[in-house]
Amino acid sequence: MGIQKERTLLEDLIKKAGGCAVIDGGFATQLEKHGATINDPLWSALCLIKDPDLIKRVHLEYLEAGADILVTSSYQATLPGFLSRGLSAEEGELLLKKSVTLAVEAPSIGSYGAYLADGSEYSGCYGPDVNLEKLKDFHRRRLQVLVKAGPDLLAFETIPNKLEAQACVELLEEENINIPSWICFSSVDGENAPSGESFQQCLEAINKSDRVKAVGINCAPPHFIESLICKLKELTEKLIAVYPNSGEVWDGRAKRWLPSTCFDDDKFELFATRWHDLGASLIGGCCRTTPSTIQAISKVLKNPEQS
Ligand SMILES: C[S+](C)CC[C@H](N)C(=O)O
Ligand SMILES: N[C@@H](CCS)C(=O)O
Numbered sequence: 001m002g003i004q005k006e007r008t009l010l011e012d013l014i015k016k017a018g019g020c021a022v023i024d025g026g027f028a029t030q031l032e033k034h035g036a037t038i039n040d041p042l043w044s045a046l047c048l049i050k051d052p053d054l055i056k057r058v059h060l061e062y063l064e065a066g067a068d069i070l071v072t073s074s075y076q077a078t079l080p081g082f083l084s085r086g087l088s089a090e091e092g093e094l095l096l097k098k099s100v101t102l103a104v105e106a107p108s109i110g111s112y113g114a115y116l117a118d119g120s121e122y123s124g125c126y127g128p129d130v131n132l133e134k135l136k137d138f139h140r141r142r143l144q145v146l147v148k149a150g151p152d153l154l155a156f157e158t159i160p161n162k163l164e165a166q167a168c169v170e171l172l173e174e175e176n177i178n179i180p181s182w183i184c185f186s187s188v189d190g191e192n193a194p195s196g197e198s199f200q201q202c203l204e205a206i207n208k209s210d211r212v213k214a215v216g217i218n219c220a221p222p223h224f225i226e227s228l229i230c231k232l233k234e235l236t237e238k239l240i241a242v243y244p245n246s247g248e249v250w251d252g253r254a255k256r257w258l259p260s261t262c263f264d265d266d267k268f269e270l271f272a273t274r275w276h277d278l279g280a281s282l283i284g285g286c287c288r289t290t291p292s293t294i295q296a297i298s299k300v301l302k303n304p305e306q307s
C-alpha cells in the first residue's frame with residue numbers, strides 16, 4: 001500500500017471520529033492502579049512478561065472510556081532490554097509482537113532515553129557517544145518487528161532531541177515503512193524540546209518526510225500545550241497530536257512522579273476543546289492520566305453540544 005493511501009487512513013480515522021481522534025491515557029499509570037509494580041528498567045513492558053491479561057484489561061478500559069487510538073505497551077519494550085533480563089532474541093521479538101496484538105492500534109516506540117531508564121527522555125542528554133547511526137541501530141530491529149505485527153499506526157513517543165527525530169525519519173525511509181506515523185516530543189520548558197533545541201530544528205527532517213503524518217507533544221505538562229500547538233502550527237503542515245501528562249514531573253533517579261501543578265479531568269475537558277480549536281486533531285493523555293480523563297476528553301470532543 002502506498003504512502004498516499006496510508007495517509008488517508010489516519011485522516012479517515014480522524015474524520016470518522018468527528019474531526020478529532022481521541023488517544024488513550026496513561027497506560028503505565030493504569031497498570032499501577034491495578035496493582036502492577038513497574039519500578040523496573042523495563043517499566044510498563046515488564047507486564048508483557050508478568051501479566052499480559054492486565055495489559056488487555058487496561059486497553060479495554062481506555063476503549064470503553066472513548067479512546068479511538070490505543071497506544072501499546074511497547075514504550076520501554078526493547079530487544080536489548082529483554083536480553084538483559086535473560087530472554088532470548090526470539091522471546092523478545094515475540095513479546096514485542098504481543099504488545100501489538102494485545103491492542104492493535106498504535107505501537108508505542110519510546111525514545112532511546114526510555115530504554116536507558118534514567119529519565120533522559122526528559123533531558124535529551126544522551127552523551128557524546130550517541131550519534132545518528134547508533135540511534136538508528138537502536139530503533140531498527142524493534143521497528144521491523146512491530147511493523148510486521150501489522151499495526152494501524154506507529155507512535156514515536158517522548159522524543160527529546162533533533163538527532164533522534166532525524167534517526168526515526170531516516171529509518172522509516174530506509175525500511176520503506178508506509179504505516180502512518182506520528183512523532184511526538186516531550187518538553188520541559190514549554191518552548192523547546194528537552195535538549196534545548198528549538199522545535200524548528202527538531203522538525204527539519206520530519207517536514208521533509210511524507211511518511212510522518214502527524215507531529216506533536218506528549219508527556220509534557222498540560223499547561224504548555226496551548227502555546228506549543230500554536231508554535232507547531234507555524235512550523236509544519238502536518239496533523240498535530242497532543243497528549244500531555246497530568247503535570248506531575250518524573251524523577252528518573254527515584255523512579256517516581258513528583259507532585260506538581262496538575263490538571264484534573266474537568267480541566268482536560270475544558271482544554272481539549274481549546275486544543276482542538278487551535279488545530280490539534282489527535283488529543284489524549286499521557287502519564288498519570290486515566291480512563292476518566294479520556295472519558296472527559298471524549299465526551300467534550302464527541303458531543304460538544306451536551307457539554
Ligand atoms: C515515560 S517515563 C515515566 C518512563 C520511565 C523512564 N523511562 C524510566 O525508566 O525512568
Ligand atoms: N505511552 C507510554 C508513556 C509514554 S511517556 C505509557 O503510557 O506506557
Ligand SMILES: [Zn+2]
Pocket residue numbers: 218219245286287
Ligand atoms: Zn508519558
